[in-house]
Amino acid sequence: xxxxxxxxxxxxxxxxxxxxxxxxxxxxxxxxxxxxxxxxxxxxxxxxxxxxxxxxxxxxxxxxxxxxxxxxxxxxxxxxxxxxxxxxxxxxxxxxxxxxxxxxxxxxxxxxxxxxxxxxxxxxxxxxxxxxxxxxx
Amino acid sequence: xxxxxxxxxxxxxxxxxxxxxxxxxxxxxxxxxxxxxxxxxxxxxxxxxxxxxxxxxxxxxxxxxxxxxxxxxxxxxxxxxxxxxxxxxxxxxxxxxxxxxxxxxxxxxxxxxxxxxxxxxxxxxxxxxxxxxxxxxxxxxxxxxxxxxxxxxxxxxxxxxxxxxxxxxxxxxxxxxxxxxxxxxxxxxxxxxxxxxxxxxxxxxxxxxxxxxxxxxxxxxxxxxxxxxxxxxxxxxxxxxxxxxxxxxxxxxxxxxxxxxxxxxxxxxxxxxxxxxxxxxxxxxxxxxxxxxxxxxxxxxxxxxxxxxxxxxxxxxxxxxxxxxxxxxxxxxxxxxxxxxxxxxxxxxxxxxxxxxxxxxxxxxxxxxxxxxxxxxxxxxxxx
Numbered sequence: 001x002x003x004x005x006x007x008x009x010x011x012x013x014x015x016x017x018x019x020x021x022x023x024x025x026x027x028x029x030x031x032x033x034x035x036x037x038x039x040x041x042x043x044x045x046x047x048x049x050x051x052x053x054x055x056x057x058x059x060x061x062x063x064x065x066x067x068x069x070x071x072x073x074x075x076x077x078x079x080x081x082x083x084x085x086x087x088x089x090x091x092x093x094x095x096x097x098x099x100x101x102x103x104x105x106x107x108x109x110x111x112x113x114x115x116x117x118x119x120x121x122x123x124x125x126x127x128x129x130x131x132x133x134x135x136x137x
Numbered sequence: 138x139x140x141x142x143x144x145x146x147x148x149x150x151x152x153x154x155x156x157x158x159x160x161x162x163x164x165x166x167x168x169x170x171x172x173x174x175x176x177x178x179x180x181x182x183x184x185x186x187x188x189x190x191x192x193x194x195x196x197x198x199x200x201x202x203x204x205x206x207x208x209x210x211x212x213x214x215x216x217x218x219x220x221x222x223x224x225x226x227x228x229x230x231x232x233x234x235x236x237x238x239x240x241x242x243x244x245x246x247x248x249x250x251x252x253x254x255x256x257x258x259x260x261x262x263x264x265x266x267x268x269x270x271x272x273x274x275x276x277x278x279x280x281x282x283x284x285x286x287x288x289x290x291x292x293x294x295x296x297x298x299x300x301x302x303x304x305x306x307x308x309x310x311x312x313x314x315x316x317x318x319x320x321x322x323x324x325x326x327x328x329x330x331x332x333x334x335x336x337x338x339x340x341x342x343x344x345x346x347x348x349x350x351x352x353x354x355x356x357x358x359x360x361x362x363x364x365x366x367x368x369x370x371x372x373x374x375x376x377x378x379x380x381x382x383x384x385x386x387x388x389x390x391x392x393x394x395x396x397x398x399x400x401x402x403x404x405x406x407x408x409x410x411x412x413x414x415x416x417x418x419x420x421x422x423x424x425x426x427x428x429x430x431x432x433x434x435x436x437x438x439x440x441x442x443x444x445x446x447x448x449x450x451x452x453x454x455x456x457x458x459x460x461x462x463x464x465x466x467x468x469x470x471x472x473x474x475x476x477x478x479x480x481x482x483x484x485x486x487x488x489x490x491x492x493x494x495x496x497x498x499x500x501x502x503x504x505x506x507x508x509x510x511x512x513x514x515x516x517x518x519x520x521x
Contacts (some may be wrong), residue, residue, distance in 0.1 A: 083274060
């Protein structure tokens with residue numbers, strides 16, 4: 001699998017490694033500020049609200065809601081051409097963060113804003129698992 | 138401290154957009170633009186003591202490279218990196234530098250050479266975003282604007298036909314613009330709706346095409362402005378607002394930072410939207426124009442679809458908008474695109490619009506937008 005995966009892969013940094021490590025363990029991990037309670041994703045070196053560096057990783061429930069979406073029918077990234085049409089979405093988690101992701105296992109006529117979704121963890125390579133979502137019911 | 142009347146635009150130049158570079162480089166485009174702009178203003182090389190440009194992707198020290206090539210003796214030079222808002226951003230920075238006494242005449246230039254195929258990760262995906270966007274087949278900026286459009290339709294019932302009308306009206310104006318890349322065939326709403334769907338709900342004809350081109354203008358202090366060749370176009374107000382890089386970080390997708398940049402600019406100028414004779418607003422996509430018109434105050438939030446459907450946006454219409462055809466018809470020369478909007482505002486205010494001259498053009502807006510509605514600069518310009 002890892003030798004044939006041709007799509008872009010994340011290059012985790014010191015900052016983002018806990019997020020990607022979480023994905024491998026089927027968890028959505030985001031930063032929570034212990035000074036002001038703000039949650040954020042992608043990870044930052046400080047809290048984007050209060051600038052505290054007292055950030056801890058927390059695991060999310062895996063539930064979410066489609067905040068907006070688009071169906072990509074004409075991909076500009078070459079390795080995605082055979083996937084079209086595919087759904088790109090911003091999913092809002094009850095924990096207060098949004099993820100840019102794909103909605104999978106969902107007929108195109110079912111996708112809509114507000115759709116309740118559940119995280120699925122797709123192993124791209126031995127090292128990388130991507131967090132995607134499918135309809136909750 | 139206000140920039141109102143601190144400086145004026147005294148001259149401009151613009152290259153016709155071409156699909157392929159035809160052997161041209163950013164350097165020789167800039168060389169031509171510099172010469173033509175200064176000549177248009179009625180000044181000479183020795184009068185130029187400031188230079189602003191936007192990122193070229195070609196070189197570090199880009200303003201220095203250009204200054205050396207042009208043989209200029211500079212007192213103020215810099216890069217303004219706000220994507221499509223860079224050009225509008227240059228104008229108020231130039232005025233501020235002039236007001237501060239640093240310099241007298243600032244050459245503001247933007248050139249773009251179409252770089253062949255699309256980047257693998259999208260033109261606007263910075264390194265820090267690749268990690269969280271690219272694995273999902275997200276290439277900015279297309280995806281981001283589609284997400285905004287979808288949300289606008291959901292919240293306000295905006296339709297694809299309404300958005301298409303923007304491209305149609307702009308094309309009508311483009312038919313009178315020899316510099317536009319698409320200036321032969323009129324568009325219809327049906328033609329836009331029948332063009333291929335790229336990213337729902339954005340059709341191909343609602344999306345800019347890359348081209349080679351460039352534009353430039355000269356910002357001059359009061360004394361110079363009064364003795365130039367052209368009627369000076371005064372900066373009455375300027376406002377800048379941001380930031381987000383990823384649209385996911387913007388709490389409200391459908392109300393943009395334009396609201397904030399516009400408020401600052403109107404306040405400085407002491408005017409409001411109802412007094413504007415025209416609006417030249419950054420148009421990378423139809424939805425960009427729609428959201429910007431709302432946030433610039435031409436209607437209330439959510440009524441943008443109805444506004445563009447009911448009003449005539451052509452140069453002869455009751456709400457002239459992107460009277461050169463906008464980037465949707467002119468083409469997008471990289472970040473040089475935003476300069477076309479400012480130049481068109483200046484052209485109209487100088488009365489040099491030719492066949493597409495707006496009958497009453499005394500005060501108007503040039504608005505630049507960068508990223509995915511992340512960087513906003515509003516300028517209020519007037520000819521008196």
